[in-house]
Amino acid sequence: MSGMTPEISAEGAVLPRDVVDDARGRRPKRRRNPNRPVWEEQPTVAGQVAKFVILAGVVLAVLFPLWTVVVTSLSTTQESIKAGGLVVVPGELTLNAYTQILSGGVVTRAALVSIGVTAVGTTISVVVSVLAAYGLSRPGSFAHRPLLFVFLITMFFGAGLIPTYLLVSSLNLIDSYWALILPGAVSAFNVLILRNFFMAIDSSILDAARIDGAGEWRVLGGIVLPMSKAVVAVIALFYGVGYWNAFFNAMLYINDNAKWPLQLVLRSYVLQGVTLPGSGAGQVDVGTGVVTGMPVKMAVMILAIIPILVVYPFVQRHFTKGVIFGAVKG
Template sequence: MSTQTTQTSVPVLRRQRRSKHRPAWEGRPSVGGQTLKVIVLACVVLAVIFPLYTVILTSLSTQAETIRVGGLVTVPGELTINAYTQILNGGIVTRAALVSTFVTIVGTILSTTVSVMGAYGLSRPGSFAHRPILFVFLITMFFGAGLIPTYLLVSSLGLIDSYWALILPGAVSAFNVLILRNFFMGIDISILDAARIDGAGDWRILGRIVLPMSRAVVAVVALFYGVGYWNAFFNAILYINDNAKWPLQLVLRSYVLQGVTLPGSGVGQVDVATGAVTGLPIKMAVMVLAIVPILVVYPFVQRHFTKGVIFGAIKG
């Protein structure tokens, strides 16, 4: 009996000894730790969802309801979609949404294409002026020409009051190019050499081999560019004088921050007979229109997001 007891107690002691020296992240979490994690995550989720909930609910409320509660609505009362009907029935908000959509789609395609081609060229050690061009890209990450020289350049190119003024000044991000370059440099060179032996050129290698292997990082870079173009308004302030060409974010800034009433926007009209919604519900409805497209697109790219950023950052 004593021999069996000794034999069975030895593995237990070994397991206990190993568990004492086990790192904290490999140990089984305690009930208190799990509970604390759930509480913290619930607070974070609530802090993100609650403001969005109040914005959406206020946009669906009547003007009388917002006046009754004295601001943003948190408890559903009388609901209506008149705010969305007003801002979507023509006017500057509809045009601004179309402008933002056009700029985002064209800008994202252009920026992603140029960034992929530039990153692929910089990732090939034998490419022309590889190191000087890479050095210039790195300089642009830390030093800029300044606001006045940039404005003079855009003006000299005749881009004032042009949609291209919303795209070209920020068409290429050195940070995104470096992310793509690091990922391309991590691709096994033997695969590319085998393709060259088979007679493939750089364009075919890029289109048939490199891009299919880089879907995650390209999707992340495209998301970066798309969100940047959709949320941009500063270039419009500088280069767009015609409010008919304003993007949605600039219209939102005028409504919410400055309280400006724009012609054809529907804001400031009071129609008691028809129940027209004005003021705060209109502002919140414009905010919802500015937020929803990104919320719709992001879930389709989210599965590539973490993997693309990590691969692009550590490879090379």
């Protein structure tokens, strides 16, 4: 029992157990750092192995479908038929599927439509959202609270599909590219993210610019936007991905398949199995090198994925910063 008695120094202070053990020549017991939480402690070997296995499984679950799509798009029709559809183990590889769909047919035209709609739509959406958010972020702006209330209502209540279609039809936007842009040009959620970021900017900086004679347009363009590159880049990514992946508006408002975006053409290929005129996918492969069936479908899918994969790395570094800084603070 005497070993359990705490040691007291000459000054009357209680000495820590590890100090006493070290003074007696005994090896102190290893204990957790009280200043660090449990999850920051050094993991055990079993824990590291378990993490590796789990993460490896997740990576394989993500990469395996992408691998099969890429390999199938690079395979011949015979290889696809031999594999029963999707090719896992590559055999004879060819770029004929990509050459075929990019030879000036429906897919090429649909890709150009998607690029144009995404570029124009993203520009319009970002400009309108920035202007609306900046106006709503100024407490003294005209009808500040009523307009903010209107934006909030649109996040929870919608007019419905039929009234929206009737509105688009009454504006003579049926079979118009504007029908793919204007109905979803502004997202209330994105406007609120921008507004919260603008409100977090130190007002003394903006007041100093106004004292120096800068107007609101100069303040927005010369001070607010340069300080908001991260959140604006994230919002542009949100809008760009939305426009690029959208196909439902095209289904509703575009009757001419020459104006279809790429995603709607992809849907007709993959889900419905419909071959569009001028696509080249309806030809018969009889030793001519023409690729049909599954390789063409997968090539169209890869073509629809590539632009986002190319753009995302340039915006990814702003993603976390922009969303966190623009988030609603609790």
